[in-house]
Amino acid sequence: MDISEDNIIGKISPLIGFSGETKYTIGEIKLPVYVEGLNSMQKFCVVDVLLGCNIILGRPWIHEMRAVPSTYHQCVKIPTPWRVVTVKEEQDVKEVNLIPEDPNIKVLLGAKISKELEVKFTDFLKKRMKTFAWKQEDMIGISKDVITHKLGIDKSFKPIQQKRRKFTPKRNAIIQEDVERLLKAKMIKEVKFPEWLANVVVMQKKNGKWRVCVDFTDLNKACPKSISSASHRCNGRCYFWT
Structure with a gap:
């Protein structure tokens, strides 16, 4: 991101993920966040991990901006002095069929990548067709000898049988x-x-x-909530990945 590490203030703190894994930050940094004409300085925790994105904006930024996020609509609405702005992620991708005669065997590639890179990607995937499950029948499952998932149900709760709903x-x-x-x-x-x-x-x-x-x-x-998940949800900081 062309940001000098000299701007990072050394402050180590633990972050707990949903899997229970603990990762320590390497410091904090303040960066300007510009969204649709609104500019604010936000504090980020810096973590040295490999991730698909550079920055995650957390609850402090949402509260300061009085923003309303919607996971279902994949957008954030922000009130501004002139109007309510909707920030929505646009996925600029295209479908590429690996086998022309089978429309179900397809992948999504970035629409802006070069033709040369697209050919390399498709050739790589075609050579490894059996690695992927292209339909549900291809997912053979995991043997019970390897792992079995069971729900941790609190025994104090009485089993509930919901009344049957009617549909059109x-x-x-x-x-x-x-x-x-x-x-x-x-x-x-x-x-x-x-x-x-x-x-x-x-x-x-x-x-x-x-x-x-x-x-x-x-x-x-x-089902009782896991401690690691609760710890992750209660941490209201913003995270910045290098």
Whole structure:
């Protein structure tokens, strides 16, 4: 980012990630943040890690700017003296088919990369086609001898069976199609008389397609939050990666 390390103030503090891993900062730095005509100085923690982005803006910046972030819409709305500004991430990518006769085997590449680099990428991926799972049937799963995931449910909570919700014929067809697809791919299996029973939720994605989810609200309440996750959420600093 062409920023001299001389501007970093040496102050070491631990950061705890969701996995429980502890990473120590190498210092702090103040940098100007310019967004749609508004400029402010923000303090960042500097961490020496390899990441896909250079800067993450945290809650202090959001509060100071009186911004309203939306994960669902992938945007941030900021009030300014002249209007409410919407800052939205624009993904400038394009689809590239690795096998022309199979439209499902495709990747997303940056739209602005050179043709030479695009050819190198596609040739590299074509030589390693079997490395990736192009459809759900390709995901063979992990043996139970390697690892088994179990929910840490608090025994003091009583299992809840949600009352069955009714859907329109259109949404019922969407749910049935998704269930049959997952059964065929052996991603799910049928169980009878479960202690916990949760309804499905059908949501429309930005591209117009539908996503079938499960309402795990009751189950989430019965699962205690991990200490590492809580520590990460409560840390309201901004992080700056070198």
